[in-house]
Amino acid sequence: GAGVSQSPSNKVTEKGKDVELRCDPISGHTALYWYRQSLGQGLEFLIYFQGNSAPDKSGLPSDRFSAERTGGSVSTLTIQRTQQEDSAVYLCASSLGTESPLHFGNGTRLTVT
């Protein structure tokens, strides 16, 4: 079946512009995570959605970052007024539940010039 799908796969934007990154999780997966992976670094947790519960936003690095998940399915990560330090690969993952393995998308590589 289809895995986690992220779009776009690559995004180049100018400093100060807003960007939207999309994640389509595996159908039926109630948990959805956003991570950021910078070159040579581990995964940095951003935000976590679980069912209809309030999302865990504790990893968002600033108020320029926000995310929503509509209808318990598709999620959008928005970065406003992008900065060069926002350049990274943004990974989305979904899972059946809190104790199930994560399934990752291939990520969106964001480059802020």
Next chain:
Amino acid sequence: GDSVTQMEGPVTLSEEAFLTINCTYTATGYPSLFWYVQYPGEGLQLLLKATKADDKGSNKGFEATYRKETTSFHLEKGSVQVSDSAVYFCALRDSNYQLIWGAGTKLIIKP
């Protein structure tokens, strides 16, 4: 807070060599432990896991044993192949069901 430390890469080995990638953790409680792998051009995928002390996770010839006494979860393989070249991530799931990740270890296998 909880943390995961894994050996820095890159690790370069010849084909058929024995592999160990060290991973140690600090955590309150009894976390589940994972190894994920990221092959070139692909997304992260679960390689193996262990949910309690002394459990051994295994997959594709890789093994890791949950050692509570040494707070370790080292990844091993007896004979690596070129196709094992990838980045390997150790992770733990904390009491809030969040995954805490190591920095990743790049493995390069030369023919």
